[in-house]
Amino acid sequence: NAGVTQTPKFQVLKTGQSMTLQCAQDMNHNSMYWYRQDPGMGLRLIYYSASEGTTDKGEVPNGYNVSRLNKREFSLRLESAAPSQTSVYFCASSLDRAITGELFFGEGSRLTVL
Amino acid sequence: GDSVTQMEGPVTLSEEAFLTINCTYTATGYPSLFWYVQYPGEGLQLLLKATKADDKGSNKGFEATYRKETTSFHLEKGSVQVSDSAVYFCAFYSSASKIIFGSGTRLSIRP
Numbered sequence: 001n002a003g004v005t006q007t008p009k010f011q012v013l014k015t016g017q018s019m020t021l022q023c024a025q026d027m028n029h030n031s032m033y034w035y036r037q038d039p040g041m042g043l044r045l046i047y048y049s050a051s052e053g054t055t056d057k058g059e060v061p062n063g064y065n066v067s068r069l070n071k072r073e074f075s076l077r078l079e080s081a082a083p084s085q086t087s088v089y090f091c092a093s094s095l096d097r098a099i100t101g102e103l104f105f106g107e108g109s110r111l112t113v114l
Numbered sequence: 115g116d117s118v119t120q121m122e123g124p125v126t127l128s129e130e131a132f133l134t135i136n137c138t139y140t141a142t143g144y145p146s147l148f149w150y151v152q153y154p155g156e157g158l159q160l161l162l163k164a165t166k167a168d169d170k171g172s173n174k175g176f177e178a179t180y181r182k183e184t185t186s187f188h189l190e191k192g193s194v195q196v197s198d199s200a201v202y203f204c205a206f207y208s209s210a211s212k213i214i215f216g217s218g219t220r221l222s223i224r225p
Contacts, residue, residue: 004157035215042118042203042217043158058212090157103150103213105157 002026006091006106013081013113021076021109023091031094032074033058033103034066036087043090049074051096081113116141116208118216123201126222127194135189135219137178137204145206147171147180147187148213152201161189161202196223 004025013019025032030051035043035058045058049068063085065077074093078085088110092103121136139147146165150158162171167182176191187204204216 040217043215045212048212092157102160102163103158105159107155107157 004091004093004104004106006089006109008109009107010110011112013078013111015082015113017081018077018079019081019111020078021089021091021111022073023075023106024073025091025093025104026072027093027095027104028071029093029104030071030096032068033092033094034064034074034076035090035092036060037090037108038087046076046089078111081111083113085111086113087111116206116212116214118204118206118214120202120204120216120219123218123220124222125219126224128224129196130193131223133189133191133194133198133221135202135204135221136186137188137216138184138186139204139206139214140185141206141208141214144182145208147178148205148207149176149178149187149189150203150205150215152203152218154200158203194221194223196225199223 007022033048034046044060047066049055052071067075088108091106117140119138148163149161151161152158162173164171164180170179178189201218201220203218208214
C-alpha cells in the first residue's frame with residue numbers, strides 16, 4: 001500500500017547545483033502538489049497540478065520548475081540551488097481539484113544546500 | 115489575505131491531561147476547516163475536518179468545532195497519550211486548489 005512515494009529522502013547540494021525530486025502516487029488521484037516545510041512557517045505551496053497536463057504556481061514558485069509527467073508522477077526541479085532552498089519538501093495528492101481537504105502526503109525529502 | 119494562526123509550541127503535557135490547541139483563520143467566506151497531524155519522520159495526515167459552521171469534526175478522541183462567529187477551530191482532547199506526541203497543523207481550503215496551513219504546534223506528552 002505505497003500511497004505517495006518521494007525520492008530521494010535526503011540530499012545535500014552545493015550552491016548552483018541542480019537536482020530533481022521525484023514523486024509518484026498509486027491512488028489514481030488527479031491532483032498533485034509540492035510543498036516546502038520550514039521551521040515556524042508551516043507548509044507553503046510551491047506548485048500544483050490540478051490534473052494531468054496542467055501545472056500552476058503556488059505561493060513560493062521562484063527557483064523551481066515542475067513536470068507532470070503522467071497521471072502518477074509529478075517532479076520538482078531546482079535548476080540552480082540556493083541556500084534559501086534548504087528545506088523539507090513534501091509531495092501530496094488528492095482525488096480532484098475540488099478537494100474535500102484530504103491531501104495524502106509522502107514522507108518528505110530533506111534537502112540541504114551548502 | 116488568507117491565513118491561519120495557531121498557538122505557538124512546543125506544548126508539553128503529562129499523560130491523561132486535557133489538551134487544547136488554538137486556531138483562528140482569516141478567509142473569504144466560510145471555508146472547510148481541517149486539522150492535520152505529522153508524526154515524527156512522516157508526512158502529514160488528515161486528523162479531522164468540518165465543512166460548515168457549527169460542525170464538529172472528531173477522530174481518535176480529538177474534536178474541533180467550526181465557530182463562524184469567532185473564526186476559530188480549536189483542537190481538543192480530553193485525555194492525551196504519549197502516542198499523541200506529534201506536530202499538529204490547522205488548515206483551511208482556500209481558492210484555486212490551495213490548502214492554507216498554519217505554522218504547526220509541536221505537542222510532547224510525558225509519561
